Amino acid sequence: MSDALITGIVVFVLATYLGAELIGRVPPTLHTPLMSGANAISGITVVGALLVAAAGLGWISTVLGFLAVVCAMMNVVGGYAVTDRMLQMFKKEEKK
Amino acid sequence: MxxxxxxxxxxxxxxxxxxxxxxxxxxxxxxxxxxxxxxxxxxxxxxxxxxxxxxxxxxxxxxxxxxxxxxGWWMARSVQMTSMPQMVALLNGFGGAASLLVGGAEFLKSELRGETIPVDTGITIQLSLLIGAVTLTGSLIAWAKLQEVMTGKPITYPGQKLLNALLFLAVIVLSAYQIMTPEAHLWPFYAVCGISLLLGVLLVIPIGGADMPVVISLLNSYSGIAGAMTGFVIQNDVLIISGALVGSSGIILSQIMCKAMNRSLANVLFGAFGGGTATGTKKSAAGLTVKSVTVEDAAIQLAYAQQVIIVPGYGMAVAQAQHAVRELADLIEKKGGTVRYAIHAVAGRMPGHMNVLLAEANVPYDKMFAMEDINSDFDNCDVAVVIGANDVVNPAARTDPSSPIFGMPILDVDRAKSCIVLKRSMGAGFAGIENELFYAPRTSMLFGDAKQSITKLVSEVKQL
Incomplete structure (x- = not known):
């Protein structure tokens, strides 16, 4: 196994535990926006998609790259926008 | 640069x-x-x-x-809050598709250049193909079930699990073959993609519509893990980190929901729950009478109640009754009562769905309570109002060991001094189980469309 893979595994395992710590403390009230927000984060695949789309290695690669960018961006923009739309509705009781 | x-x-x-x-x-x-x-x-x-x-x-x-x-922007703007579970299912699908495409393109790139893919990169490519593809088609099936484009009932057939296991094994063998044979072969690659896409479909069809929230959370997790695998392929830390964060988020949410239903994840995924004909409890409907209540009487109860707890379920979402509910709560509070909302972890069709719908109707979030935080207060509650919820308030979960939902933690509305259940008809809940709460002496039923009933209640309470 290459060093890069080992480092990657270390980062993956640590981030998984960090994620568990962070998510475990999100109140149930916010679980829906949490899901859509986390979803938007998983759109980070767009980084890989951009690399593929830009590489210009024949049409198959380019078409796949283009589709990957589209899917990932729908995930990113759709995820963040809909999360924001939900979160702006959550208000505390106004003191009369 | x-x-x-x-x-x-x-x-x-x-x-x-x-x-x-x-x-x-x-x-x-x-x-x-x-x-x-x-x-x-x-x-x-x-x-x-x-x-x-x-x-x-x-x-x-x-x-x-x-x-x-x-x-993405158009979807986020136009989606109805009621349809949020479908939206999240679709977003999961896109995430999976992106991982599948990037993994596929990386593979083809090396093949076309005639490069040999190192074993470790080969493994991560195959994983991002498998997980990405399962996430994509699994999410589309989840979407179709939630959108009711296809039946919400579990689809089962003999040898289902065996077939899935064999297909999974085939993917592993083909992937291994692909990784171990450096000379260019494209057919195992296409086969892996095809079988994985098929697996996504086959794994989700035997799961009932009521269990879709768990599936969506789990697919959310998969979309994260698929992203992390893509991160391994292109050796990028930020993909690995974010993929892991999302991966654990989805797993934790699935666990929370399984716990709220007192079922194991394996039971949700492979149990085909809700498939049989309504497995009514032994002492079902026969010989028991339901007490229905008029809008006027219900309004009087509510207007003079001190402590009111509203229990919303998916029925509230379907009827789009949340705004009317908020109006009713305002009136009760004006008359001196306190109104709170008790929300079960599996109410609605995704975790926290009810909270979003109530927030949409301007219900302040400090009035929404999770089950653990409000269950002990039902003893002092004058009126509990159940709106379109069924299984999450079914006392059989506490008392009847023969019930399929026995052991599931429920909201104890039957402990309130009075309980008004708003329901369209006497049909069984999503899980197809008879509910003895409806026959309890303290319970009165208000039949009809939730929105219409509440709107009527609002005008009645106004006149009091």
Whole structure:
């Protein structure tokens, strides 16, 4: 196994535990926006998609790259926008 | 063009911003800001990537970014809050598709160049194909079940699990063959993609519509893990970190929901729950009478109640009754009562769905309570109002060991001094189980469309 893979595994395992710590403390009230927000984060695949789309290695690669960018961006923009739309509705009781 | 080391550091910044963003999600007061911070992290990652590229096809790149953003934006703006579970299912699917495509393109790139793919990269490519494909088609099936484009009932047939296991085994064998044989063969690659896409469909069809929330959470997790695998393929830390964060988020949410239903994840995924004909409890309907209540009487009860707890379920969402509910609560409070909302972890069709719908109707979030925080208060509650909820308030979960939901933690509405159940008819719940709450002496039923009933209640209470 290459060093890069080992480092990657270390980062993956640590981030998984960090994620568990962070998510475990999100109140149930916010679980829906949490899901859509986390979803938007998983759109980070767009980084890989951009690399593929830009590489210009024949049409198959380019078409796949283009589709990957589209899917990932729908995930990113759709995820963040809909999360924001939900979160702006959550208000505390106004003191009369 | 930016130096590679700076690029890596900027990716780290965006990973850190994701973490800060998730941290802010721990309170509704800071959550919106947290989401914006997370979005900033994403923007940084995208800009850094674009700047670092040797762009050979700028038109493709630009068009992809633009089309994806526009469609995503349009979806986010136009989706109804009621349809949020479908929206999240679709987003999961897109995430899976992106991982599948990137994995596929990386593989084809090396094959076309005639390069040998190192074993470790080979493994991560195969994993991102498998997980990406299962996430894509699994999510589409979940979407179809939630949207009721296809039946919400579990689809089962003999040898189902065996077939799935064999297909899974086939993927593993083909992947291994692909990784071990450096000379270019494309057919195992296509076979892996095809079988994985099929597996996504076959794994989700035997799961009932009522269990879709768990499936969506789990697929959310998969979309994260698929992203992390893509991160291994292209050796990028920010993908690995964010993929892991999302991966654990989905797993934790699935666990929370399984616990709320007192079932194991394995039971949800492979149990085909809700498939049989209504397995009524032994002492079902026969010999028991239901007491129905007029709108006028219900209004009187509510108007003079001190403590009111509203229990919303999916029926409230279907009837779009949340705004009328809020209006009713305002009136009760004006008359001196206190109104709170008790929300079961599996009420609605995704975790926290009811909260979003209530927030949409301007219900303040400090009035929404999770089961653990409000269950002991039902003893002092004058009127509990159950709106379109069924299984989550079924006392059989406490008392009847023969009930399929026995042992599931429920909201103890039957302990309230009086309980009004708003229901369309006497049909059984999503899980197809008879509910003895409806026959309890303290319970009165208010039949009809939830929205209409509540609107009528509002005008009655106004006159009192």
């Amino acid at each position: 930016i130096p590679a080391s700076l690029e890596r550091l900027l990716y780290l910044v965006s990973a850190a911003l994701f973490i800060v963003g998730l941290k802010r999600l721990q309170s509704p007061a800071t959550a919106r800001q947290g989401n914006a911070i997370s979005g900033l992290g994403m923007l940084i990652a995208i800009v850094v990537t674009v700047l670092g590229l040797e762009i050979l096809s700028p038109a493709v790149l630009g068009a992809g970014l633009l089309v994806g953003s526009a469609v």
